[in-house]
Amino acid sequence: MSKIWRNIVACTQEEVKATFRELYASVDFGAYIAPQDYFVSYIFKTEEELSKAKETGLLQKINDCHKKLLHEKEYPGEGIKDCTFASQEDCDKEWNGNWYHYYK
Structure with missing residues (x-):
């Protein structure tokens, strides 16, 4: 079943x-x-773009779309939760572009 979840x-x-x-x-x-242990993070190129998206409500729109699509694709309910957001700029600066270490 995990292959199906991965594809969704x-x-x-x-x-x-x-x-x-x-x-x-x-x-x-x-x-x-x-499914209950996964998370998705959507990445903006710069901290400025991420900040602007937060100010304008874009992050909420993206989050709502993300959850709606998972629901429509019948992803297990316990795994449908809010996504997170970050910037490539911050990951590059703090963790040399390594997302695993960024989220660890």
Whole structure:
């Protein structure tokens, strides 16, 4: 079943990024083990872009879209939760671009 969950998460991330062109990338951790333990983070290129998205309500729109798509794709309910946000700029500065260490 984990392959199905992985595909749902991957498809959801791609749809969200296609819908919100402001996004630079996305990362996810844990989706392959158990749906309740996964999370997705959508990445903006700069801290300034991330801050602007927060101020304008864009982060909430992205989060709502993310959760809606997971629900529509029948991802297990216990795994549907808020996504997180970060900037590539911050990860590069603090962790030399290593997202695993960034979220550890």
